[in-house]
Amino acid sequence: MTAVGAPTLIVGALAMKAWIALCQGDNPAAEVFLAECRAVARELPDGPSVAPVTYIEGAHAMLVRGDPAGISLLAEARDRFLAIGQGGDAHMATMLWAMAEAFFGTRTSASAARDVYVAEAEASGAEWARTxxxxxxxxxxxxxxxxxxxxxxxxxxxxxxxxxxxxxxxxxxxxxxxxxxxxxxxxxxxxxxxxxxxxxxxxxxxxxxxxxxxxxxxxxxxxxxxxxxxxxxxxxxxxxxxxxxxxxxxxxxxxxxxx
CATH class of the missing domain: 1.25.40 (Serine Threonine Protein Phosphatase 5, Tetratricopeptide repeat)
Structure with a gap:
């Protein structure tokens, strides 16, 4: 996750560290990086609502707390990434959003999110995304x-x-x-x-x-x-x-x- 400005770059890097820790199931490390990410984000004009923070908050809600609130956070992160032209990060948010819907949504909402993700994956041309x-x-x-x-x-x-x-x-x-x-x-x-x-x-x-x-x-x-x-x-x-x-x-x- 990248952006312009030192604090924003640091927020993106910390969000990525927290994401990797989450994927590995290392919740203590994820909590540390997430806390640091929040602290640095306070220096930014948009504060905790910047896209990387919203993304990692959504991922944390879904993966650590098992909280359906992760659905809306990840959907919001996707929209924020798209708004600033970060398509790759938006795609990751789409993937996590679809995953959260699969775990916590209804059949209708989960199917709709899946369809969005499948379409994006096919359009990306990236084989890993298709898998x-x-x-x-x-x-x-x-x-x-x-x-x-x-x-x-x-x-x-x-x-x-x-x-x-x-x-x-x-x-x-x-x-x-x-x-x-x-x-x-x-x-x-x-x-x-x-x-x-x-x-x-x-x-x-x-x-x-x-x-x-x-x-x-x-x-x-x-x-x-x-x-x-x-x-x-x-x-x-x-x-x-x-x-x-x-x-x-x-x-x-x-x-x-x-x-």
């Missing part, structure tokens, strides 16, 4: 539609991320796919995917517990799977996934889940 749009499509379907219909877009997102060598997107894609498979009732396969997702998080240093909507969805899926399998079955399936050298290969194999 996240596919992921968001799957998440909206999982939370507001039919779990079976979420599988195809989630799988496509993982496949495209594999092709472009994305090591970050699959951390969330594999986890979300596990939720979807669990929701279809295919609990042995879901347990394997939960194990594979756990390994991928360990390898990338992501702490899921720091990301409230993701953590709560994970807990719900794990509870569903454990209720369906006995303890030995769950442990065996989870361990198989956790020991897989290539979690993406496990997720993409026809034997892992049905489309």
């Amino acid at each position: 996240w749009a596919q992921w968001c499509t799957g998440l909206v379907e999982l939370r507001h539609g039919e779990a079976e219909r979420a599988l195809a877009p989630l799988r496509k997102a993982l496949a495209r991320q594999h092709v472009i060598g994305d090591s970050w997107g699959p951390v969330w894609g594999l986890e979300t796919l596990a939720w979807a498979v669990a929701a279809t009732g295919d609990c042995p396969r879901a347990a394997r995917l939960l194990g594979a997702a756990h390994r991928m998080r360990r390898e990338t240093g992501v702490a899921l517990i720091g990301l409230r909507p993701f953590h709560e969805a994970h807990v719900a899926a794990e509870r569903r799977v454990r209720a369906s399998l006995d303890a030995e079955e769950y442990t065996a399936a989870w361990s198989q996934g956790a020991s897989a050298e290539d979690g993406l290969r496990l997720a993409m194999s026809e034997g892992t889940f049905r489309v």
Whole structure:
């Protein structure tokens, strides 16, 4: 996030640091950077309403507090970035806004936000954006539609991320796919995917517990799977996934889940 003027540049840099900390589930670091961001923003004419601050406040509300207020903050951040011609930052706000709608919105509002994000991702020409749009499509379907219909877009997102060598997107894609498979009732396969997702998080240093909507969805899926399998079955399936050298290969194999 960039802007003109030293304080504004510092605000943008601190907001980016807070964002990275949030993505890693490192809430203590995110809180420090967010507090510093707010303090520096007070030196600006628009104060705490500047786009980077609004963006990170919205991301923090969604990811840390699990607060639906993040929806309006992220939508506002998107509008502010667009108003000052920062299309790349506006796109990130759109992605987070669509994600917040998927977790906390209604089927109508979540579908509308997804459609905006998908259109922006396609127009951007950036393959990474298209993969996240596919992921968001799957998440909206999982939370507001039919779990079976979420599988195809989630799988496509993982496949495209594999092709472009994305090591970050699959951390969330594999986890979300596990939720979807669990929701279809295919609990042995879901347990394997939960194990594979756990390994991928360990390898990338992501702490899921720091990301409230993701953590709560994970807990719900794990509870569903454990209720369906006995303890030995769950442990065996989870361990198989956790020991897989290539979690993406496990997720993409026809034997892992049905489309």
